[in-house]
Amino acid sequence: MSAPKRPTAAQLQKQCDVWNAANPEGTTVSFEEIVGEGETFRGKSNSAAQVLSGHTAVIWLEGKSGCVCLEHCTVVTDDSEAA
Structure with missing residues (x-):
């Protein structure tokens, strides 16, 4: 089984x-250290x-x-903030 291909730049x-x-x-973001957890x-x-560094799409979050x-990020909509 071959390794998954990395995305191109x-x-x-x-x-x-x-x-x-x-x-x-x-934008308010929910972050998962491990996706699905x-x-x-x-x-x-x-x-x-x-x-x-040419290998990962990233953002910076306040307090992190x-x-x-x-x-690993999901936008938190107004509806999900109220829940």
């Missing part, structure tokens, strides 16, 4: 561009998404040290 940049077009800085942090973004992988 162009694919990562497109992921960032799509995120940035839909989610301005200050549940929220481990919730906070507002304080940066635009960008490609880190360092950047987080965009694939």
